Amino acid sequence: MTSTAQGGRDKVSRGKVSSAWRKRLEIAFFVTPALALFALFVIWPIITAVQLSVFRWKGFGPLTDFVGLRNYLTVLNDDVFVDAVIHNLIIVGGSIVVQLPLGLAIALLLNRKMWGQGLLRTIIFVPYVLAEVIAGVVWFQLLQPQYGVIDNLLGSVGLEAPEQGWLGDPELALWTVLVVLTWKYLGLAVILFLAGLQSVPEELYEAAQLDGATWWQVQRTITVPLLGPTMRTWAFLSMIGSLQLFDMVWILTGGGPANSTTTMATYLINQGTQSQNFGIAGAASVILFVIALVMAVLYQQLVLSRDTRPDVVTRKKKTREVIR
Amino acid sequence: MMRKMRGTALVALGSTVALLVSGCIGASSDPDGGDSSENAEAQEFTWWHNSNGGDGEEYYAQVAADFEAETGATVNIEAMEHQDMLTKLQAAFQSGDDEQIPDVYMSRGGGELGAEVEAGLVRDLTEDSADTISTISNFTDQYTVDDKVYALPYSIGLVGFWYNKEIFEKAGITEVSPSPTIEEFDGYVEKLKDSGATPLSVGAGDKWPAAHYWYYGVVRECPYETVEAAIDSADYSDPCFLEAGEHVEDILAQEPFNRGFLTTPAQTGPTSASGLLATGKVGMELAGHWEPTTASDLTADGKVPDFLGWFAFPTFEGQGGDPVDQMGGGDAWSVSSAAPDVAVEFANYLLTDEVQQGFAERDMGLPTNPAATGSLTNETLAQLIPVRDGGGVTQLYLDTRLGQSVGGAMNDEIALLFAGEAGPQDVVDAIQAAAEAEQ
Known part of the structure; x- marks a missing residue:
């Protein structure tokens, strides 16, 4: 009796073990390709960049000329790189400051039932769908001094365009790039905000209307606060995109004129593939990575964590119940 | 649970390593499979x-x-x-x-x-x-x-000035010297401006076309041996390098370039520096021997424009370099x-x-x-051949001569000189610093 019971337990236990192993193998089977790709295209390039950053390497032969942290010092002491960081931060701030209220206003407008709503939404979103390089080339041609459409339009109404053009004047170039970036990425903000607006319960608006709240009060006290998580997520995406900005700047100005639009990404490409200072480019890329990582983690901890904290979720639920 | 996950992670990691290793082995195996004979390979x-x-x-x-x-x-x-x-x-x-x-x-x-x-x-x-x-x-x-x-x-x-004969004629420039002095060249610019034409296009957006002006300044002011000695010793303190930048500043002071030249590309599209010359929008452009081919790609009929002429970069009175030396x-x-x-x-x-x-x-x-x-x-x-073979030295484009690291730093600073954000001494300093960093 006892031995039979023991045998039965063994079988169950063996069955459990084999099932556990099967599960592990299944997970491994499905996870391995993704892990392999992640290792190949994310981990390995990061390790290579760190490795390159401590060598002087012109792109040929083995890595033999170890220079320690000298490349980092070169990058951090280079005014062009410091300016590039400032330009990136201006674009981070500028994008949020301009696109957030503009995107919100357009989203609120397009959230109303109106004629041509679908068409307007599409028009706003189309620039985001366009490839960045194509959009860049189109804007580059539009902004051509003397022969571009914009200068000609301005001329036709008696306004004078800048002598060196919108992209050729070091004082104006960065702001012009920011305008083009706003045109390109506003659609993303609008679509995300519109999606967020769909999740605001209709009853809240009805209750507010019954209480005699004005349209402005409804937006200020209901819509905007409940759209908070969407706006914070959008701002995070915008920030990371602005820190990594390359394509649009490269097409429009190449970082010029007089380095007035250089970003960290254009700096490292210029140092790497153009000047073959791969060590300096590696150091710049590591610094860019660290800056992006620190900003992302800080944002996650200080801003985004509000949306995931359990107490906040509970409090929100309670608030909703009270409102109901 | 934690242990289970760790076990799974280990299996996954093992599989990943196995996959990568097998990939590496696959990549390093002999693609010929030993089929081809050594003789055929040779x-x-x-x-x-x-x-x-x-x-x-x-x-x-x-x-x-x-x-x-x-x-x-x-x-x-x-x-x-x-x-x-x-x-x-x-x-x-x-x-x-x-x-x-x-x-x-x-x-x-x-x-x-x-x-x-x-x-x-x-x-x-x-x-x-x-x-x-x-x-x-x-x-x-x-x-x-x-x-x-x-x-x-x-x-x-060679790099030299490609010019539009028709625009020159309209501006009243009837005689164009194949090797003008800087005074003659300044005269062309002045007459072109007076006629309402844009004298020059330059693709400073790509940096190297602007840098060609400085390189030619060096060829005109520094004897070939001085340049070679400076490169060998990584010492650019000879005043001739400073004079090169001063000549560029003098040319810039006349404001002869197309509008927006700081972001104008060299050869891409009709509004590039080459495009502006090919489509008859400017009087001349400093460019290499490739210009007729480039121009033909930028015209509607795909042909080399008939109006294209060529003359050498101007010489300067009392210059240190040999007047027959060219850059290319x-x-x-x-x-x-x-x-x-x-x-x-x-x-x-x-x-x-x-x-x-x-x-x-x-x-x-x-x-x-x-x-x-x-x-x-x-x-x-064909008209470039007698100038090239005229007994002088053809100095290689200096960015190529110095290598991409020093050459890149030099071109960056010359672009700043064109933007009015740097002076002749800054260009020399940038080259000196980059050359020292290479040592």
């Missing part, structure tokens, strides 16, 4: 060039076929767009894999070639190509590293260090009288073999 080689269309591509295919018929070798040709070729070449060198590096390829000489030689990528041709080198000896200087020749220049052109550069054939001997034979073949004459007849460049210079059919290009 007779087969790859040739990369940038004549990727029209007559040029056909001609090179014929040249390779003739060589194959003559020697029994197999030439694997890859004709690419110029920039694509440079990018692919750089990637091949970075891989360090002999299978990836072409056997015969185009070299631009100078510091770039020096870096390749230092990395052991290029074959010394001094002895194997001695006869060819003696034929083209006027041009091998910039392809020589430590007294050894590593590339055979087959086309050397070109292309040469290099052979990689792992290439079979037959590849060297082929590089020599490409410089023979017959092949160079065919090259000149099709206006593919300015041949270096003296037996072929008379075969150029394009009169506009």
